[in-house]
Amino acid sequence: GDSVTQMEGPVTLSEEAFLTINCTYTATGYPSLFWYVQYPGEGLQLLLKATKADDKGSNKGFEATYRKETTSFHLEKGSVQVSDSAVYFCALSNSGGYQKVTFGTGTKLQVIP
Amino acid sequence: EADIYQTPRYLVIGTGKKITLECSQTMGHDKMYWYQQDPGMELHLIHYSYGVNSTEKGDLSSESTVSRIRTEHFPLTLESARPSHTSQYLCASRETGWIVTEAFFGQGTRLTVV
Numbered sequence: 129g130d131s132v133t134q135m136e137g138p139v140t141l142s143e144e145a146f147l148t149i150n151c152t153y154t155a156t157g158y159p160s161l162f163w164y165v166q167y168p169g170e171g172l173q174l175l176l177k178a179t180k181a182d183d184k185g186s187n188k189g190f191e192a193t194y195r196k197e198t199t200s201f202h203l204e205k206g207s208v209q210v211s212d213s214a215v216y217f218c219a220l221s222n223s224g225g226y227q228k229v230t231f232g233t234g235t236k237l238q239v240i241p
Numbered sequence: 242e243a244d245i246y247q248t249p250r251y252l253v254i255g256t257g258k259k260i261t262l263e264c265s266q267t268m269g270h271d272k273m274y275w276y277q278q279d280p281g282m283e284l285h286l287i288h289y290s291y292g293v294n295s296t297e298k299g300d301l302s303s304e305s306t307v308s309r310i311r312t313e314h315f316p317l318t319l320e321s322a323r324p325s326h327t328s329q330y331l332c333a334s335r336e337t338g339w340i341v342t343e344a345f346f347g348q349g350t351r352l353t354v355v
Contacts, residue, residue, distance in 0.1 A: 159341075160341035162343060164346075166282075169348075170348055170349070171247075171331055171333075171346035171347050171348045171349045172331065172333075172344075172346040173346065174343040174344075174345075177343055179341060215282050217284070221341050222341070228286065228289070229274070229286075229333075229335075229344055231283075231284045233281070233282065233283045234281075234282035234283060234284070236282065
């Protein structure tokens with residue numbers, strides 16, 4: 129079945145540091161890939177997505193590139209802020225009628241001033 | 242901004258009580274989901290629906306039940322709450338179609354059973 133593996137957290141960075149959160153996946157077919165973010169006490173919200181190989185999703189300074197050859201979708205940001213402190217989830221979903229979303233286990237990011 | 246709402250946000254209830262967690266969306270989405278989120282943040286799919294009168298159990302076995310009588314409403318019910326049901330419950334919905342779209346999430350209900 130489909131699966132998503134994320135690097136374990138928590139990740140603690142100083143403000144303005146470079147962020148990478150690794151994500152690899154196993155899936156049949158050609159899934160779409162997503163990064164969701166969950167701020168404390170909130171539900172998940174979409175951060176960015178990519179629907180085919182070599183697509184780059186970007187939003188709020190975050191980027192991730194859909195790498196089919198390495199089955200990866202790593203999240204990066206050049207300079208993190210305290211407000212980026214949250215839990216980040218990598219996810220995939222295949223096309224077709226069912227489209228169940230498979231989530232990774234989540235990576236908690238804490239940015240300190 | 243997502244138009245999907247969960248009530249209540251927080252609930253503390255005694256063992257053995259029956260509870261219903263509400264989830265409503267105004268986007269006309271056919272697909273709706275319930276996830277249970279454990280303290281380690283991992284999400285587990287417990288129920289999903291592809292439309293009115295369609296419900297399926299998810300990947301994680303759950304003692305809860307769901308119904309989908311109206312497109313916009315997808316309540317989750319626990320007939321007899323137990324401390325093991327203490328968790329965060331997240332509802333989500335997605336647009337219908339063969340193109341893969343993102344899921345929209347409610348803010349969650351944090352349930353504590355004492």
